[in-house]
Amino acid sequence: MRISSNNKAILIAIVLIIGVLLVYWRVAYGSVDGQQPAGTGFEEMNIPEREGSYGAYYAQHEGQVRPDTVIKVEAEHYTEAEGMTVEIVDGHAGSPGESIITQESGTVHWQIEVPEEGLYNIAIRYYPINGKSSSIERQLLINGVSPFDGAERLAFPRIWSNALSKVAQDNRGNDLRPGQIENPMWQEEPLKDMEGYYTEPYAFYFKAGVNKLSLVSLREPMMIDYIKLYQIEKPLTYEQLLADYEERGYKPALDQMIQIQGEDASMKSSPMLYPLMDRSSPATEPYHVSKMRVNTIGGQNWRLPGDWITWSINVPETGLYQIAVKNKQNFVQGMDSARKLYIDGQIPFKEMEQIRFKYDSNWKMTVMGDEEPYLFYLAKGKHELKLEVTLGDISRLLRVVENSLREINEIYRTILMIVGSVPDRNRDYRLQAQIPETVAKIAEQSKLLAAAASEMDRISGMKSERSALLTTLSRQLADMAERPDSIPQRMDQFKANMGGLGTWMLSVREQALEIDYLVVASPGAKLPKADAAWWEKTNHELLSFGYSFLEDYNSIGDISDKDEAITVWIGAGRDQAQVLKAMIDEQFTPQTNVKVNLKLVQMGVLLPSILSGTGPDVAMQVGSDIPVNFAARNASQDLSIFPDFTEVSKRFMDSAIVPFRYDGGTYGLPEQQLFPMLFYRKDILTELKLDVPQTWEDVYRMIPVLQKNNMEFGLPIEGQSQSVTQLPPNDTFMMFLYQNNELLYKNNGAASNLDSKKAVQAFERWTELYTSYKLPLQYDFSNRFRIGEVPIGIAPYSMYNMLSVFAPEIRGLWEFVPVPGTQLPDGTIRRDTGSGGSATVMMESAKDKQGSWEFMKWWTDKETQVRFGREMEALMGAAARYPTANVEALADLPWPVKDYQNLIKQWQWVQGIPEVPGGYFTGRHLTNAFRETVIEGANARESLLDYMRYINEEIQIKRKEFGLDRKEQ
Numbered sequence: 001m002r003i004s005s006n007n008k009a010i011l012i013a014i015v016l017i018i019g020v021l022l023v024y025w026r027v028a029y030g031s032v033d034g035q036q037p038a039g040t041g042f043e044e045m046n047i048p049e050r051e052g053s054y055g056a057y058y059a060q061h062e063g064q065v066r067p068d069t070v071i072k073v074e075a076e077h078y079t080e081a082e083g084m085t086v087e088i089v090d091g092h093a094g095s096p097g098e099s100i101i102t103q104e105s106g107t108v109h110w111q112i113e114v115p116e117e118g119l120y121n122i123a124i125r126y127y128p129i130n131g132k133s134s135s136i137e138r139q140l141l142i143n144g145v146s147p148f149d150g151a152e153r154l155a156f157p158r159i160w161s162n163a164l165s166k167v168a169q170d171n172r173g174n175d176l177r178p179g180q181i182e183n184p185m186w187q188e189e190p191l192k193d194m195e196g197y198y199t200e201p202y203a204f205y206f207k208a209g210v211n212k213l214s215l216v217s218l219r220e221p222m223m224i225d226y227i228k229l230y231q232i233e234k235p236l237t238y239e240q241l242l243a244d245y246e247e248r249g250y251k252p253a254l255d256q257m258i259q260i261q262g263e264d265a266s267m268k269s270s271p272m273l274y275p276l277m278d279r280s281s282p283a284t285e286p287y288h289v290s291k292m293r294v295n296t297i298g299g300q301n302w303r304l305p306g307d308w309i310t311w312s313i314n315v316p317e318t319g320l321y322q323i324a325v326k327n328k329q330n331f332v333q334g335m336d337s338a339r340k341l342y343i344d345g346q347i348p349f350k351e352m353e354q355i356r357f358k359y360d361s362n363w364k365m366t367v368m369g370d371e372e373p374y375l376f377y378l379a380k381g382k383h384e385l386k387l388e389v390t391l392g393d394i395s396r397l398l399r400v401v402e403n404s405l406r407e408i409n410e411i412y413r414t415i416l417m418i419v420g421s422v423p424d425r426n427r428d429y430r431l432q433a434q435i436p437e438t439v440a441k442i443a444e445q446s447k448l449l450a451a452a453a454s455e456m457d458r459i460s461g462m463k464s465e466r467s468a469l470l471t472t473l474s475r476q477l478a479d480m481a482e483r484p485d486s487i488p489q490r491m492d493q494f495k496a497n498m499g500g501l502g503t504w505m506l507s508v509r510e511q512a513l514e515i516d517y518l519v520v521a522s523p524g525a526k527l528p529k530a531d532a533a534w535w536e537k538t539n540h541e542l543l544s545f546g547y548s549f550l551e552d553y554n555s556i557g558d559i560s561d562k563d564e565a566i567t568v569w570i571g572a573g574r575d576q577a578q579v580l581k582a583m584i585d586e587q588f589t590p591q592t593n594v595k596v597n598l599k600l601v602q603m604g605v606l607l608p609s610i611l612s613g614t615g616p617d618v619a620m621q622v623g624s625d626i627p628v629n630f631a632a633r634n635a636s637q638d639l640s641i642f643p644d645f646t647e648v649s650k651r652f653m654d655s656a657i658v659p660f661r662y663d664g665g666t667y668g669l670p671e672q673q674l675f676p677m678l679f680y681r682k683d684i685l686t687e688l689k690l691d692v693p694q695t696w697e698d699v700y701r702m703i704p705v706l707q708k709n710n711m712e713f714g715l716p717i718e719g720q721s722q723s724v725t726q727l728p729p730n731d732t733f734m735m736f737l738y739q740n741n742e743l744l745y746k747n748n749g750a751a752s753n754l755d756s757k758k759a760v761q762a763f764e765r766w767t768e769l770y771t772s773y774k775l776p777l778q779y780d781f782s783n784r785f786r787i788g789e790v791p792i793g794i795a796p797y798s799m800y801n802m803l804s805v806f807a808p809e810i811r812g813l814w815e816f817v818p819v820p821g822t823q824l825p826d827g828t829i830r831r832d833t834g835s836g837g838s839a840t841v842m843m844e845s846a847k848d849k850q851g852s853w854e855f856m857k858w859w860t861d862k863e864t865q866v867r868f869g870r871e872m873e874a875l876m877g878a879a880a881r882y883p884t885a886n887v888e889a890l891a892d893l894p895w896p897v898k899d900y901q902n903l904i905k906q907w908q909w910v911q912g913i914p915e916v917p918g919g920y921f922t923g924r925h926l927t928n929a930f931r932e933t934v935i936e937g938a939n940a941r942e943s944l945l946d947y948m949r950y951i952n953e954e955i956q957i958k959r960k961e962f963g964l965d966r967k968e969q
Contacts, residue, residue: 047448050403054198057148061205065118066231073110073213075100075224082107084217092223093127095186099225101129102217105897107141109214110227117208120229121201125188128158131220133182133271133870134894138222140191140204141214147204152812155194155306156222157269159183167263167275167294170585174292177578178263179586179871180271186225190232195808196305196391196509197399199353201232219896234350238374241349245320250377253319256522260311261285262297262515266384267310271870272301272877276514282540283363283532284516289543296514300331303510308342308388313520318380322373324519325366325387326530329357331512334464338392338511341368344384348376354392357513365519365530375523385518389511393459397452398509401470404448405501405809407441408477412498413684413711413788414438415487420710421789423488431484439484446477469504473497499783502809509808565595566851569616571603579871588858594851610635610843617846618855620671624659625726627668627841628915632962637842638665642853651860655835656885658912663964668839669860670885675835675910676716676731677797677816677902679781684711684791693792693820695829696736696765703773706791712776714784714793715769727923728836729913730930731794732769736762738832738911739822749916750965751955754926754948763929763944770934777934786810794819796836797903798883805879816899818906831909837885865889917958921951 049055076088076098084106090098102108114120128136136156139146146152163179170176190201206229213227236244263275275294278284284295297309315321329337336356340347347353351374357366368374391398415438419429432439453470457463476497480487487494519527532540570577577600584596603622609615610630619626630636639645645666649657652670660668680692688709693699703713716731729744737744742758745751753759769775776790782799784790786807800816821831840859846852858864866889869882873894884890887907895903925947932943959965 047400049399050406052149053399053403054148054150054193054202055399057205058203061119061203064205065116066203067116067118067120068231069116069229071112071114071120071229073112073227074098075110075226077110079109079111079212081109084108089223093184093186095127095225097225099127099223101221101223102215104131104219104221105217107214107216109212112206112211112213112227112229114206114208114211114229117206119203119205121190121232122204123188123190123201123228123230124156125186125225125228126156127186127223127225128156128182128184129221129223132892132894133158134220134873136220136222137218137896139216139218141212141216142204142206143212144214149812150193150195150198150202151191151204153194153218154191156187156189157306159185159187160268160271160273161266162275172291175277175294176582176585177277177294178275179582180268180274183267188228192306194306196389197395197402199390199392199395204229217897219894235347235353236349238349238351242375245375245377250320252375252523253317253321253378254522255525256315256317256319256321256520257525258313258315258520259528260313260385260518260520261295262309262311262517263294264311265297265309266312269306269308270301273297273307273309274301276301278514278516279544281363281532282536283530289540296328296516298512299514300512302389302514303331303512305389305391305509305511308386309515310384310386311518313383313385315378315380315383315520318378320375320523321378321520322523322525323368323376323385324373324521324527325357325368326363326516326519326528327357327366328361328363328514328516329359329512330361331514332507332510333359334460334462334466335359335508336459337513338390339513340388340390342384342386342388343376343378345386349374354390355387356392363516363531365527367527373523376520378520385520387515389513391509391511394456394508397455397459398505400448401452401501402505402809404445404452405498405505408445408473408498408501409787409809411438411441411445412494415491416711416789417709419488419491421491421712423491425489427488428485429488431487439481442477443481446474446481449474449477466504466508469497469500473501495787495789498787502786502807505808506806565597566617566846566848566855567597567599568618568620568855569599569601569603569606570620571601572621574600575876576872579868583864583867583871587864588855592851592854592858594848594854596855610845613845615843615845617848617852618840618842620840620859621838622668622841623726624668624837624839625915625920627660627839628662628917630841630843631662631665631667632917632958635844636667637844637846637849637852638667639669639842639853639856640666644857648857648860651862651886651888653885653887653907653910655910655912656837659915660839661914662916668841669856671838671840671860672883673835673837673885673910674796674798674883675906676735676794676819676833677800677906678794678819679785679792679799679803679814679816681785681788681791681810681814683813684788688791692817695823696820697823699820700773702792703775707774711788712779712784712790712793713773714779714781714790714795715775716794716796717777726920727927729834729923729926730766731834733762733766733926733930734834734911734913735819735832736765736822738834739830741830744922745914745916745919749914749919749955750959752922752948752951754922754951755945760941760944763926764940767930767933767940771937782807785814797906798881800899801879801881805877815902817902818909821909831906832911833906833909834913835910836913837883860886862886862888862892866892869893916955917962917964918951918955921954925950 049059078086084103086108087101088098089101092099135158138154140151140154160180161183163181167178168176192201276296276299277292277294278296286293286295336358339355341352341355355368414435418434449470453467453474456467456470460466476494521527570580577598581598584598589595606619627636656670656673657666660666688705690702690705693702699713706713737759740758740762742756743753746753770777779790781790781793781795782802785793818831819833821829823829840856842852842856865884865886869884872880872882882893929943929947932938933940
């Protein structure tokens with residue numbers, strides 16, 4: 001066949017394009033055959049460790065001997081205790097001899113006789129006694145000093161297991177997620193890095209002679225049996241172990257295939273590691289096309305270094321076995337997830353310190369040892385297999401990047417102090433002359449990040465998105481060092497990349513992995529197929545689509561007949577709803593014989609459903625404005641008619657109930673209550689020689705110092721509310737108003753009180769912060785706090801959760817305390833502030849009001865709130881810590897003692913913001929008056945009084961509509 005010249009040209013062009021793409025692929029993404037690029041030399045680089053880190057401490061003492069000595073100190077031989085009463089117990093939980101109980105706050109000291117100077121590992125044998133269900137935390141002091149940063153926060157995990165041995169089902173045939181219960185037992189835990197950046201346990205230097213060792217309680221009580229100084233035993237290599245097998249004459253087991261379902265794990269380090277339901281493939285075991293089946297474990301919950309899962313197996317025959325894991329690692333593209341394997345508490349050989357599970361969107365079978373499976377000797381009988389999350393190869397890389405991020409943050413703040421957050425583009429700041437050492441640091445960090453990017457590519461086996469940000473920031477820093485005059489114009493991009501690097505740290509550190517089952521089999525045995533064929537997947541998708549029209553996925557758990565059950569709507573996520581439904585079925589219904597149909601609903605449809613007669617009996621997690629707004633329309637039930645209402649209301653601060661009072665009744669029970677706290681960066685305030693402000697006068701004196709260094713004091717612009725329809729009054733204004741002992745409304749809510757002298761003064765103080773002190777009107781507190789532009793500010797206390805989880809690079813560098821107050825003539829300080837939150841409300845149309853009231857009492861009870869809060873934190877981590885309105889329940893949630901004490905100090909000063917008909921105009925027009933004053937330059941008093949007329953007009957309209965004035969007459 002003849003090819004025309006045009007077709008020849010097209011063919012040649014296609015060949016050339018393919019060739020160019022192949023060359024580009026090789027250059028950009030590594031070798032086509034998947035081999036890893038050559039070593040980067042990163043491990044050999046002399047990278048300085050951050051001062052105060054374990055790396056710097058270890059480098060200082062690395063030349064010390066490691067004496068092969070075991071020194072054991074019995075806990076009951078402590079020398080003294082401060083801030084706690086130590087209790088001595090004998091023979092607890094089968095442990096011979098005496099132990100001590102250390103409380104959740106205070107310090108215990110021991111004297112340890114060390115015969116030879118050197119480096120020692122430390123292990124503590126402990127028992128996790130009842131507490132708040134979170135990990136136990138302690139600070140270690142040696143001779144009165146914490147040797148390095150990591151020793152200031154050491155974690156001792158609790159042990160968890162499934163509450164039931166068999167998976168329960170609802171009355172529709174769906175599996176119910178097993179609850180997690182604590183399964184305490186004695187453990188010997190070496191002291192190690194809780195962040196996973198150092199894969200081996202810490203080594204501590206002790207001088208010869210008597211040393212003082214102290215444990216400072218940070219969170220949770222703990223029973224201690226002994227403290228041991230020793231040397232960890234390093235595992236043999238597989239080659240050495242194999243030689244030992246041959247010498248002992250071990251033989252392969254024959255015709256054995258033991259399969260352990262992932263969801264049948266016997267123990268876990270966290271209640272977050274509960275069994276999961278996977279319906280993505282018909283290959284998961286067990287499987288049902290339309291019903292929910294508990295069939296896997298791990299996933300996104302099993303991602304943090306140090307988290308582990310243990311399975312028990314019964315081996316029928318002594319011999320050598322291979323081990324495989326059916327898994328799915330589709331969480332971290334371009335990266336492997338790493339695990340350590342322990343068998344009966346020991347790592348069998350060195351290669352099991354890092355097992356790599358490669359990225360794949362499908363289920364796959366990973367055999368330990370790949371094509372030449374490793375052999376594991378197992379004697380007949382019971383054994384425990386444990387897989388623990390480890391950072392493996394990337395641990396040093398992450399340490400370097402985190403240290404670099406801290407250094408870059410300091411560089412940014414140094415530049416910020418000179419050029420400000422909005423530099424003048426026409427000005428020459430002469431940075432090279434002013435801060436030459438900082439420019440040199442910029443060049444140094446550029447080289448470090450470039451090396452880190454190359455190392456990330458080596459670990460990944462190709463160039464990937466994981467190294468892209470490191471490369472981008474490295475190039476930006478290199479160009480900034482080469483052209484310092486361009487730095488002011490690049491501050492925004494620099495800040496964005498710096499924030500991105502913090503997020504990068506979080507994502508790379510996470511090592512998620514989902515497991516269907518494990519296989520322990522004879523060497524050479526044919527393993528089960530990991531994934532389904534394409535026709536099986538197609539059939540699964542078609543049937544699942546068909547059943548979606550038949551199954552009710554909005555209802556959670558058991559469904560009862562409408563006439564014999566109350567209907568409860570919840571506006572949270574499915575995970576929260578499933579936890580609540582499990583609690584209802586386990587506790588509430590058996591105790592009260594009241595059945596509950598729980599539905600997951602968008603609360604925006606609540607009002608239309610009430611009007612159409614299809615609404616619920618009880619609605620949960622509604623905005624604080626809903627109860628009164630519904631009460632005014634005779635749509636919500638007055639709860640004060642119930643005989644035990646007064647007793648129930650004592651569970652909460654009075655401030656939490658204020659928004660639900662209307663016309664002599666109370667129309668809701670508080671669920672959550674949020675209020676502001678003062679957050680501050682300890683490192684930056686120390687650097688600037690500033691004290692934490694106690695009063696607003698202190699704040700006024702602090703602001704010029706911050707602004708001189710181009711930093712800001714942050715104040716909240718929007719109020720705290722979970723309502724989507726109402727803008728609440730501003731938090732800062734409410735602080736000034738309440739600290740001035742003034743009210744928001746007068747005449748029992750019949751009119752706004754914003755025209756009072758004190759209210760006008762509060763408004764003027766608020767607006768002056770922006771007109772005279774030039775505070776920022778718009779800002780992202782978490783990001784600017786993180787990078788140091790706003791090193792101190794006021795925010796809802798739930799910000800604590802976000803910073804704890806999503807800002808690891810400033811861990812230990814910040815705190816929160818009560819807000820600044822107004823000093824009275826007698827010297828006392830008023831720290832009043834408003835609050836927001838959510839409520840549970842009963843509808844006037846509820847068919848079983850007594851049953852609905854029983855549910856509301858149960859839901860807001862201490863035990864229920866504590867369990868729900870702990871379950872939420874177990875489900876989603878510390879970022880989901882529950883801001884319960886129940887005072888006693890908050891005390892039992894896993895707050896560190898110091899932080900809880902600060903919360904309680906502030907909570908005593910919280911005042912509730914009343915809801916009145918037409919009150920939705922208050923926050924809206926208060927904001928309008930603020931904008932007119934601050935942005936348009938109007939007189940503060942006149943602006944406030946002008947807009948107050950609109951507020952009063954709306955209040956009067958609504959009072960007339962609801963006949964409130966006639967009632968009062």
